[in-house]
Amino acid sequence: MPLSHSRKAQSILLLLLLALLLSGFAATSVIGYYTSRDSIRHNIVNTELPLTSDNIYSEIQKDLVRPILISSMMSRDTFLRDWVLAGEQDPTPITRYLLEVQEHYGAYTSFFISEKTHTYYQAKGVLKQVREDEPRDVWYFRVRDMQDAYEINVDPDMANRDQLTIFINYKVFDYSGNFIGVTGVGLTVDAVVKLIDDYQQRYERSVYFVDSDGRLMLTGAEGGPLGAKAGQLLSSVAGLEALRAKLPQPKSGNFKYQEHGRGHFLNVRFIPELDWYLFVDKHEEGALAGIRHTLYLNLLICALISGLVLLLVYLAMRRYQRFITTLATTDVLTGLPNRRGFNLLAGQALQEAKRNQSPLSALLIDLDLFKQLNDTHGHLAGDEVLRGFAHNLQSNLRQSDIICRWGGEEFILLLKDTGSSTARLLAEKIREQSDASSFPFNGVNLRVSTSIGITELHDEDTLDRLIARADRALYRAKQSGRNRVCEETFEPQA
Numbered sequence: 001m002p003l004s005h006s007r008k009a010q011s012i013l014l015l016l017l018l019a020l021l022l023s024g025f026a027a028t029s030v031i032g033y034y035t036s037r038d039s040i041r042h043n044i045v046n047t048e049l050p051l052t053s054d055n056i057y058s059e060i061q062k063d064l065v066r067p068i069l070i071s072s073m074m075s076r077d078t079f080l081r082d083w084v085l086a087g088e089q090d091p092t093p094i095t096r097y098l099l100e101v102q103e104h105y106g107a108y109t110s111f112f113i114s115e116k117t118h119t120y121y122q123a124k125g126v127l128k129q130v131r132e133d134e135p136r137d138v139w140y141f142r143v144r145d146m147q148d149a150y151e152i153n154v155d156p157d158m159a160n161r162d163q164l165t166i167f168i169n170y171k172v173f174d175y176s177g178n179f180i181g182v183t184g185v186g187l188t189v190d191a192v193v194k195l196i197d198d199y200q201q202r203y204e205r206s207v208y209f210v211d212s213d214g215r216l217m218l219t220g221a222e223g224g225p226l227g228a229k230a231g232q233l234l235s236s237v238a239g240l241e242a243l244r245a246k247l248p249q250p251k252s253g254n255f256k257y258q259e260h261g262r263g264h265f266l267n268v269r270f271i272p273e274l275d276w277y278l279f280v281d282k283h284e285e286g287a288l289a290g291i292r293h294t295l296y297l298n299l300l301i302c303a304l305i306s307g308l309v310l311l312l313v314y315l316a317m318r319r320y321q322r323f324i325t326t327l328a329t330t331d332v333l334t335g336l337p338n339r340r341g342f343n344l345l346a347g348q349a350l351q352e353a354k355r356n357q358s359p360l361s362a363l364l365i366d367l368d369l370f371k372q373l374n375d376t377h378g379h380l381a382g383d384e385v386l387r388g389f390a391h392n393l394q395s396n397l398r399q400s401d402i403i404c405r406w407g408g409e410e411f412i413l414l415l416k417d418t419g420s421s422t423a424r425l426l427a428e429k430i431r432e433q434s435d436a437s438s439f440p441f442n443g444v445n446l447r448v449s450t451s452i453g454i455t456e457l458h459d460e461d462t463l464d465r466l467i468a469r470a471d472r473a474l475y476r477a478k479q480s481g482r483n484r485v486c487e488e489t490f491e492p493q494a
């Protein structure tokens with residue numbers, strides 16, 4: 001196979017290997033990533049968010065159920081009703097009563113508003129008169145007119161530096177069923193807010209309550225989703241504008257939505273006691289950052305390993321190829337280049353000589369009567385002579401000369417920068433040396449003479465013509481008695 005083809009095949013093989021390694025590694029990494037992502041998503045939707053929702057809901061319930069009971073008892077309290085029916089003469093007993101309730105039950109505030117006098121009593125005494133035209137007092141008139149026995153309302157508490165407070169507003173009736181006022185207790189939402197803050201900070205999720213109009217009613221002290229504050233409509237929070245419209249009816253359940261390209265998971269729970277919805281919202285960016293980082297790391301390791309494997313394969317292939325090339329271009333017996341090796345070097349030498357207008361001579365050397373030597377002493381003896389002769393021949397040459405075992409007992413030399421006169425001197429030296437040498441084998445000193453044909457390169461020569469001329473010179477040397485050097489000069493073709 002030509003060298004260029006073998007290089008191309010090698011490159012294709014390496015590319016294929018690279019593609020296989022990369023696709024294999026990448027596939028396992030990506031599959032691993034998607035499996036982990038699905039598991040994380042599943043965990044968020046089915047475990048994390050519902051669990052947070054359950055915890056917050058039970059906290060709310062714990063905070064609300066007891067105050068509802070206390071408020072209910074206050075609304076049925078005979079002392080309270082008798083005091084009102086007796087004309088609210090002295091505020092001291094009702095103040096003491098409200099203080100007692102507040103302290104005993106650990107409420108944040110306790111109150112009674114009289115329908116007859118519109119006076120707002122609380123544990124510290126008379127707070128004010130409620131007025132229909134005062135926005136802060138709207139709640140009282142709403143409670144008065146509502147059907148239900150009580151409501152839960154979240155408002156700032158004027159008596160306590162406007163702290164956000166959950167009020168249980170219970171209607172009070174006299175013994176004939178006439179409405180005589182509203183009583184109840186208030187509790188701060190501090191515990192719930194703290195809990196929300198804790199969840200928001202620790203678990204990177206937004207927790208907030210939304211009323212049926214889509215208004216954010218309660219969230220952590222540091223704000224809710226995307227920095228939204230209590231009182232804000234969800235539709236006015238940049239990124240959440242479309243959220244409410246996406247929630248199907250009834251609104252409880254698990255939802256998914258996108259905010260500025262980020263995927264969100266949302267658990268919504270209806271809280272009947274408050275008539276609010278509890279939203280627990282988590283965007284997957286943070287949750288997936290870890291496994292995405294792992295994926296990138298995996299891919300990097302894959303690329304490095306693939307590169308390393310490829311480098312090792314490339315080095316091994318190169319080494320093997322060099323070995324094969326050496327094998328294919330070297331004669332095993334003498335270690336000299338064979339014809340293939342010679343052709344690679346000779347073509348280049350001829351070109352150089354022609355380009356540089358420098359002389360170049362060819363010597364074709366043949367061992368004399370070698371068949372006889374083989375027949376007399378055996379093939380192994382012949383081999384030994386070939387090896388020894390090649391060794392001696394090599395030691396007579398310069399580094400730049402090209403030597404080759406041309407055939408059985410034939411050798412060829414190309415002498416660079418050497419004209420025919422110098423070549424003749426060298427040929428004579430080789431002939432004399434081989435005539436004088438002996439090669440010991442099995443106790444016998446083997447001897448062999450050589451016949452040499454020489455010729456000098458001409459501008460019009462090809463390699464074949466140069467060798468053919470050297471061959472003719474060698475033929476003459478053989479014909480004229482062997483153990484001699486003959487020269488053939490260039491003759492233009494007719």
Ligand SMILES: Nc1nc2c(ncn2[C@@H]2O[C@H](COP(=O)(O)OP(=O)(O)OP(=O)(O)O)[C@@H](O)[C@H]2O)c(=O)[nH]1
Nearest residue numbers: 366367368369370371372374379380382383408409
């Ligand atoms: N031992 C050995 N013999 C070889 C090898 N290659 C070729 N020969 C032998 O070399 C001999 C060459 O014989 P011929 O071509 O007849 O030439 P020759 O006997 O040298 O006679 P002239 O060339 O005319 O002097 C043959 O017998 C080949 O078998 C080899 O690698 N080892």
